[in-house]
Amino acid sequence: MPEPLVPEPLIVERHADRVVATLDRPETRNAIDQATIDALHELCAELEAEPRLLVLTGAGGVFASGADIAELKERTAADARAGINTSAFRRIRALPMPVIAAIDGYALGGGAELAYAADLRIATPAVKIGNPETGLGIIAAAGATWRLPQIVGEARAAEMLLTGRILDADTALAWGLVSAIHPADELLAAAHALADRIAANDxxxxxxxxxxxxxxxxxxxxxxxxxxxxxxxxxxxxxxxxxxxxxxxx
Incomplete structure (x- = not known):
């Protein structure tokens, strides 16, 4: 009997000058699991070899609800030291061409850290972004402690990371965590408009x-x-x- 097909966690749409990658794990609100990390590494290898703009987004009105807690619960000290999510997010950050995160709904924990790895972030009025890791007995160890202070400043980053505060759209915009707010049905078009402006340059x-x-x-x-x-x-x-x-x- 054939093995059942496992849905791809990342839907990749390729264009001449850009790639749109959509996190698509609806049963977990696009939580980032090992398969998602593997898919991100594959995509990074492609964009390192053939540099193009990258638009990251999520399906179903959610960017990424965090790391997959079921997997995270079983990880050990050795897994922590391996930097499973960190390695993928650092690779995204270092891609040759700009990365745009188009964020709708939840971007929490590892999902927020994936967004922090982008060069540009835009969102919808429904965005909820932040790092509640300390409430789960861990820290935000995939980029938040060093990228978030660069984005919003040390004091605001400390408040978010130490209290677990989740920012709404107005606060995320006021703090500079996102650069613009767009209606959900216009978010991807706005990301493409940003990409168009970048692509028009050398x-x-x-x-x-x-x-x-x-x-x-x-x-x-x-x-x-x-x-x-x-x-x-x-x-x-x-x-x-x-x-x-x-x-x-x-």
């Missing part, structure tokens, strides 16, 4: 800008000077600047 300049943004403070401004030096010699820089000057003369 891909190499975009990649170099992301590289500079991810570089530790002590490496600035040397990193920008080297990246700019490469761009100053690129044919695309000359083509775009010549076109700009031509338009100005008209």
């Amino acid at each position: 891909p190499l300049a975009t990649r170099h800008t992301k590289s500079a943004l991810l570089t530790p403070p002590e490496a600035h401004p040397a990193i920008e000077l080297e990246l700019q030096a490469e761009l100053f010699e690129s044919p695309e820089k000359h083509r775009r600047m010549a076109a700009f000057l031509e338009r100005r003369r008209r």
Whole structure:
């Protein structure tokens, strides 16, 4: 008797300049399990080899309700040290081209940390985002303790992580955790509009800008000077600047 088919936890839609990846585990509100992590690693390998924009979203009005608690409950100290979710989220953060998280509904725990790994975050009025891990006897160990302070500041990050506070849409926007709020039926279109604006720019300049943004403070401004030096010699820089000057003369 054939084995029953297991639904894919990640639906991947590929375009020439971008990929849309949708978390799709409705029975667990898109909780992130090992299969989801494996699928994210596969997607990262693809986007490392062929850089494109990535839009991350969730199906069914939920981004990701967290890590899969049934799996998490059985994990050991060795699993913690292996950084199962951390390794995938760090890889997403380091992708050559920008990552946009389009968040509807819950983005909690590991789901929030996946969103924090994106370069840009937009959401719906129904968003609920935060890290309640300490209430479950663990910490947010897949990026929140170092990425969240960079996004919202140390004091606000400390409040979220130490109290388990879950932010609603208005607070997430006011704190800069998301950059815009859109109705649920317009969220993906808004993500594509952001991607369109990015895709209209020079891909190499975009990649170099992301590289500079991810570089530790002590490496600035040397990193920008080297990246700019490469761009100053690129044919695309000359083509775009010549076109700009031509338009100005008209």
